[in-house]
Amino acid sequence: MKNSAERLDWALNRCAESQLRMTPVRGAVLDFLSEQRKPVSLDEISQAPGVKGQYDSTTVYRTLMVFKDAGLVRNVGIMRRTSHFVMSVPGEVNYFLVCERCGSVVELGLTSGMLANLEHLALENGFATEGQSMDLHGICRNCKSASARRAPASKVMARYCLV
Amino acid sequence: MKNSAERLDWALNRCAESQLRMTPVRGAVLDFLSEQRKPVSLDEISQAPGVKGQYDSTTVYRTLMVFKDAGLVRNVGIMRRTSHFVMSVPGEVNYFLVCERCGSVVELGLTSGMLANLEHLALENGFATEGQSMDLHGICRNCKSASARRAPASKVMARYCLV
DNA sequence: ATACTTGCAAAAGCTTTGCAACCTT
DNA sequence: AAGGTTGCAAAGCTTTTGCAAGTAT
Numbered sequence: 001m002k003n004s005a006e007r008l009d010w011a012l013n014r015c016a017e018s019q020l021r022m023t024p025v026r027g028a029v030l031d032f033l034s035e036q037r038k039p040v041s042l043d044e045i046s047q048a049p050g051v052k053g054q055y056d057s058t059t060v061y062r063t064l065m066v067f068k069d070a071g072l073v074r075n076v077g078i079m080r081r082t083s084h085f086v087m088s089v090p091g092e093v094n095y096f097l098v099c100e101r102c103g104s105v106v107e108l109g110l111t112s113g114m115l116a117n118l119e120h121l122a123l124e125n126g127f128a129t130e131g132q133s134m135d136l137h138g139i140c141r142n143c144k145s146a147s148a149r150r151a152p153a154s155k156v157m158a159r160y161c162l163v
Numbered sequence: 164m165k166n167s168a169e170r171l172d173w174a175l176n177r178c179a180e181s182q183l184r185m186t187p188v189r190g191a192v193l194d195f196l197s198e199q200r201k202p203v204s205l206d207e208i209s210q211a212p213g214v215k216g217q218y219d220s221t222t223v224y225r226t227l228m229v230f231k232d233a234g235l236v237r238n239v240g241i242m243r244r245t246s247h248f249v250m251s252v253p254g255e256v257n258y259f260l261v262c263e264r265c266g267s268v269v270e271l272g273l274t275s276g277m278l279a280n281l282e283h284l285a286l287e288n289g290f291a292t293e294g295q296s297m298d299l300h301g302i303c304r305n306c307k308s309a310s311a312r313r314a315p316a317s318k319v320m321a322r323y324c325l326v
Numbered sequence: 327a328t329a330c331t332t333g334c335a336a337a338a339g340c341t342t343t344g345c346a347a348c349c350t351t
Numbered sequence: 352a353a354g355g356t357t358g359c360a361a362a363g364c365t366t367t368t369g370c371a372a373g374t375a376t
Contacts, residue, residue: 020355021349021350021351021354021355021356022350023349023350023355023356023357025356025357026356042340042341043340055357055358056357056358056359058341058342058343058357058358058359058360059356059357059358061340061341061342062342062356062357063356063357065342066356074263075243075263076300077240077241077242077243077298077300078240079240080238080240080246080366081339081340081365081366082339082340082341083243083340083341097285097288097290099290100237100238106288106289106290108284108285108288109284110284111280114277114280114281114284117274117277118277118299121271121272121273121277122260122271122299122301125260125269125271126269126303126304127260127262127269127299127301127302127303127304128301128302128303128304128307133300134297134298134299134300135240135297135298135300136281136285136290136297137239137240137297137298138285138290138291139290139291140289140290140291141289141290141291144291183330184329184330184331184374184375184376185375186330186331186332186374186375188331188332189331205365205366206365218332218333219332219333219334221332221333221334221335221366221367221368222331222332222333224365224366224367225331225332225367226331228367229331243341244340244341244364244365245364245365245366246365246366
């Protein structure tokens with residue numbers, strides 16, 4: 001994976017190519033995203049140091065949509081309720097393991113062999129392979145042990161979801 | 164993968180084990196789910212033949228939550244906006260390829276070797292491997308060719324998302 | 327009879343859109 | 352100057368919750 005500066009550089013170039021005007025918000029969002037290695041939520045971006053208090057969250061949202069359409073970021077469906085975004089730098093693969101219960105995210109280190117296999121499989125099924133992201137949903141160790149201590153089904157009704 | 168009857172049978176047993184009362188809605192939802200091979204949305208379930216018009220959608224929702232907590236179904240985050248559910252039958256692996264644009268879903272036929280590799284990798288990262296589901300997000304062939312005809316960025320602004 | 331379930335209505339929470347004012351090119 | 356951008360406010364939607372009435376055990 002490239003370093004932050006390289007990623008930012010790429011993004012800036014990409015913006016220019018797409019003829020997107022460079023504005024303060026966009027710059028700030030790109031700055032923040034270039035430093036992130038995992039998908040971040042819209043809210044996290046709005047709360048980021050250079051963004052919080054400076055710009056309206058609706059604007060941040062629209063900024064992300066523009067970036068998404070220009071192919072700069074990918075909107076990853078990691079959690080059910082909230083959108084997460086990752087910078088979509090060529091050559092970087094974003095494969096994550098996400099916990100279905102607590103939402104924790106871990107980067108998945110796929111071997112190049114597995115990667116090739118997956119891409120081949122995807123292609124076979126009529127999917128484009130470039131710029132894709134994958135998330136493997138499971139239950140992380142913490143939540144796993146928490147559920148072992150889970151109350152019986154009759155009690156579970158009370159909250160529907162014990163984490 | 165087991166046939167529908169076997170899946171239903173398993174689900175019914177699982178319900179009994181979890182001491183969930185068997186009611187008409189629950190039966191209807193289980194009937195429907197046992198026949199589905201891909202994740203279905205809450206809405207699709209509510210619109211299913213034996214369910215539509217018979218039961219309140221809030222009830223269907225709560226039914227699914229109960230099933231989820233009892234481990235009968237898995238709430239798959241396939242689309243950003245809507246929840247999808249799959250019956251979580253032991254021994255069945257639910258790995259899907261989903262299009263980021265149109266939401267189409269294709270079952271991913273992983274070889275047992277790849278499956279083992281993935282599970283091993285997940286385990287290494289502190290994730291439980293049983294009952295997991297995976298979705299590989301990409302762009303399907305249709306959407307891919309659609310985007311090739313996409314308007315330039317300046318025009319894209321008008322809609323934010325051309326499919 | 328007891329405790330879990332259901333329906334209907336309403337609250338929440340995040341995502342999207344409208345529009346007039348503002349700022350890059 | 353022209354057309355893309357931003358803020359603020361409001362609309363949209365799916366998901367959640369409250370409660371009293373209904374029902375499986």
